[in-house]
Amino acid sequence: MRRSIVILFLFVQAFAFAQTKQMSLEDAVYGRYTYLYPESMTGLQWMDDEHFSFVEDKSIVAESAKTGEKDTVVSLDELNEIAGTKFKSIPSYSWLCETDLLLSSANKYWVVDIDQKHVEFQIELPNGAENANFSEEARFVAFTQKDDLYVAFADGTTKQITNDGGNGIVNGQTVHRNEFGISGGIFNSPEGNFVAFYRKDESMVKDYPLVDFMAREAEYTPVKYPMAGMESHHVTLGVYNIETGKTTFLKTGEPLDHFLTNVAWSPDEKTIYMAELNREQNHMQLNCYDVTTGDKVKTLFEETSDSYVEPLYPIQFSKVNPNEFYYLSRRDGWFHVYKYNTDGELVQKITKGEWEVTKMLGFDANEKSLFIEATIDDPLQNNIYKVDVKSGKTVRLSLETGVHGGTLSPDATYLLDSWSAKEVAGKVDLISANGKDKRTIFESGDPIKDYQLGENRLVSLKTKDGKYDLHGRFILPVDFDPAKKYPVVVYVYGGPHSQLVTKGWHNQARWWQYYMASQGYIAFTLDNRGTSNRGRAFETAIHRNLGILATEDQMQGVEYLLSLPYVDANRIGVHGWSYGGFMTLNLKLKHPEIFKVAVAGGPVVDWSMYEIMYGERYMDMPQENPEGYKKSDMTNYVENLEGKLMLIHGVQDETVVMQHSMKFLRECVKQNKQVDFFAYPVHPHNVRGKDRVHLMEKVSQYFFENL
Template identity: 70%
Template sequence: MYRIVFLFLLFAQLSVVAQTKQMSLEDAIMGRYTHLNPASVRGLSWQDDENYTRIKSDSLVVIHAKTGQEKCLLTTNELQEITNASLRYFPAFNWLKDGSLLVQASGTYFVVNANEKSLIYSIELPEEAQNAVFSEEGKWVAFTQGDDLYVALSDGTVKQITRDGGNGILNGQSVHRNEFGISNGIFISPKGNFIAFYRKDESMVSDYPLVDYMAREAAYTPVKYPMAGLASHHVTLGVYNIQSGTTTFLKTGEPLDHFLTNVAWSPDEKNIYMAELNREQKHMQLNCYDAATGDKVKTLFEETGDTYVEPLFPIEFSKVNPAEFYYLSRQDGWFHVYKYNTEGKLVQQITKGEWEVTRLIGFDPKEKSLFVEGTLDSPIENHIYRIDVKSGKSTRLSVGEGMHRAVLSPGASYVLDNWNGVEVPRKVDLLSANGKVQQNIFEAGNPLADYDLGETKLVTLKTADGKYDLFGRLILPPNFDPAKKYPVVVYVYGGPHSQMVDKSWQYQTRWWQYYMASQGYIAFTLDNRGTNNRGRAFETAIHRQLGILETEDQMQGVKYLKSLPYVDADRMGVHGWSYGGFMTLNLMMRHPEVFNVGVAGGPVVDWSMYEIMYGERYMDMPQENPEGYKETNMENHVTNLQGKLMLIHGAQDATVVMQHSMKFLRECVKQNKPVDFFAYPIHPHNVRGKDRVHLMEKVSQYFFDYL
């Protein structure tokens, strides 16, 4: 008995000792990319409907889903011998439809027979190649070099597709500043016979002056920056025929500055479907074009909105009926899946309700069941669901609160569920299509186990009108004493397409907030109206008046903080970057009686100096909304500034250009308002790498000195 008690006390003491490590600033900034990042599974993918693969001990291993039996397919050394490439570890790969393995290494695409351990063919790209896209069916790789588009064939030949690149013309690259779900500029056809590509003409857009101060003589390095209300670039879509070598451009017409988004090929390669959005972003047409002639065939349907319409997902054609397709849209106020036919007739709305489908995963072979990720259970969780297409009935497959990401097997028999939760750094479960957990494949240890982080709480508040829930995260200092008063640092972002608080590991906490907690500060973050996964009305409430309702919601968080007996209401600070920098300025100057100290990084000051695609969506054009632009211009609120404020900006920032900070600082000087400023040479919109430790040390010290 005494021995048991002794052992219990010993383990209890060891547990206390183990959790006394304090988070250093170096840990907080660099640790997320090194020792504090939860372990993960490399190469997790489906080889076929019954077997999945992963990389173990630098070898590619295949595991049978039902029995769990595994065998080594290919070692790194064997792959090196097959490809003759220099490999330090097993590289990224993809399983192709024919069962072969696609490997990228040393600037070359290798197609390998893993079972026979032989090379089928390879395609070598030039060293300067970028934006590469591989076609299994065509056995080629399309890529850009400079501002032109090329295709490299499996016989070793390289063809130049465009020759007009340069002087403001770019081919095969992302357009519209990566808005509207755009992430690339090359779209390969299903059978590999054609390459569709964006051609961007930005010659009419003014050169925005950036300077490289590190050169012997500072060098002028301008970028094209289309500011709200001014000239925008013009985009067209070309279609290159691999066999004939000819290019046809779709006749998308005028006005030339409208947006071409969500490009999709028909299964027979005869047509291209594309969402076209007017510059005002209030009217979208889903149009069909003849890929051979470029002629517009028809408009299938249209979507309009009083605030804005934002198409984000290309259509996906049915494999059972090629005359039908699936479309993810927010037309009823929430992202849901719709089925249309190619005449534009709505066949069925498959999912419904006040929740968001966040991702369309796939279907079973007969398309009787649809698999999606979404927020049906909670807006701060992401789960995997099987939807009966006919009835719309949903079955949740994922187990455990948290954020789940699915990889569906080719025949939809199984799901690989890669997920994390508040107390789950990372797990990978194998699920059957009916939702039963077949086995746990992987579970990461807790890299924060030795740290005394203090208590982290999820907070649910209400908007001032009581209409919406607002989710926040409160972090108390280690060794918290409820009898003491603690200063608070609010970390804020608050902009569209963001969600800072959810039920992922540690509630998605930034490690810097744990560092500040270790220094005796309460750390707080709240998601306000305008942020993600809450439906169209919640998001678009901020339209034409950015910063107003967001600030109102953040003040609901302040009201809650002030209600806590251990919060020192006379010592409150705020920090944020980009939209968060804009929100920092809003909070500091709209509520100077509350916030004593603020650090605004890369802040938007005047939305008329921000780019067209994002800025005009949320604010309309300056000439259409002069009062809105005036009220949201932070220069017009400098007179209210009372507390200590520091602005930080990257000298090479081409997202929120330095002009924002300069104009704000000039207004502070004119009004004799003391304000601090720091610039980071060579850095763009954010400060990354080891220099980020310097940045966050400066941010932290500002609060240590003045809060």
């Protein structure tokens, strides 16, 4: 009995000791993405209808979805022997069929027959090759070198597709600064007979002066940066015929500064479909072009808006009926799935309701059931649903609260559900498409279980007009005592395409916020109007007036904080980066009576100095919206500056150029307002790597010393 008591005592002591470990700044910043990052299943993907594969113990392992039986497909040593390489770990891979494995590493590609244990073919790209796009069907890799486009074939030959790159001409790369869902500039056709590619002419865009100060003599390293209201680049889409070597450009016409987005091939490779958006971004046409002639065949449909239209997803052709396709659009105010025919006629609206479809995962064989990720039950969650195409009835397949992401098996019988929740660091479940069966195939340990963390709570508030819910998260200090008063640091972003508060792991908190809580601060974050997954009206409420309603919403969060008896109303600070830096300045300068200390990183100060694609979408052109630009120009509020403010900026920032901070600092000098400033040489918009620890120490120390 006594021995049992001693063991229990030792266990309790060990548990208590484990829970008193404090998070260091290095833990919070560097560890967040390394040793304190949850384990995951590397290389997880479907191998065939029944089996999925993943990397385990330096091998690719296959597991049966039906039985759970595992089998080693190929070991690292075997791969090295087959491919004649010296991989130190399993490289990036994907299955082309049940037996053919595509490997890629350091500009080399191998297709390996796993059954026969031999390399079917390999392709090696030259040094400097970028933007590689592999075509399984035609056994080639399209890639760019500098500003030209090439194709490397399995027989060892390489063809140059373009030869006009340079001097403002860029081929085969992303355009429109990666807006509109664009993530690449090369589009191989389904059967590999053609390569479509973007050609960008930015010769008319003024060179923006960046300087490399690390050279023996500082060097001028200009970039093309089209600012709101100024001249924009011109983009066309070329189509290269692999057999004939001929390139045809689609006749997309004028004005030349419109936007070409969401490129999609027809299954028969005869036509290309593309969303075309005017410079004003309020009128979109889905157009079809003939690949051989480049002529426009038809406009299938159009979308217009009083604010903006933002096409993000290419159409997806039906595999049952090649004359029909599916389109994910926000035309009714929420992202939903529509079925059209190739005459542009609406066949069916498949999903509907005041919630967002966040991803289409695929269909069953007859396309009677659609699998999606969506926010049906909660905008703070992402769940997997099965939709009956005919009736629109939905069934939730991921049952646990959290943020889920699914991968559908080729025959749509199973899904791999990778998810996290507040107290679930990472988990992968295998679920059946009928919703009847589920088993866990992987669960990550909690890498911060030994740390003493402040309590993490979610809070729901209302906008000032009572129209919308606002979701926030706050973290209480370690060893919280409700009888004491605590300072608060508000972390803010607040811009479009963002959501900082979810029901994912730790409610998506940053470890830096836990670090500040360990130092005796309350850490608070709120998603204001303009952020994601809340519908078009919630997002576009900020149009032409950035910072106005968002600041009002953030102040609703502050009002809530001030209602708490343990909040020190005289010690509230705010920090944010990029759009969050802009919001930090809004809060600090418009409410100096509330915010004692602020740190604005990479802040947008004047939207007329931001780039066209993003800036004009949300603000229109400066000449069209002078009052909106005036109200959102932070230099117009410098006279309100009180307390402590620090600006931080990366010297090589190509996203929010240094000019923003310089303009703000100049105005502070003119008005005799004291402000602190720190620059990070060699860093672009974000300070990464070990230097980020230096950055966050700078930010943290500023609050420690002044708040």
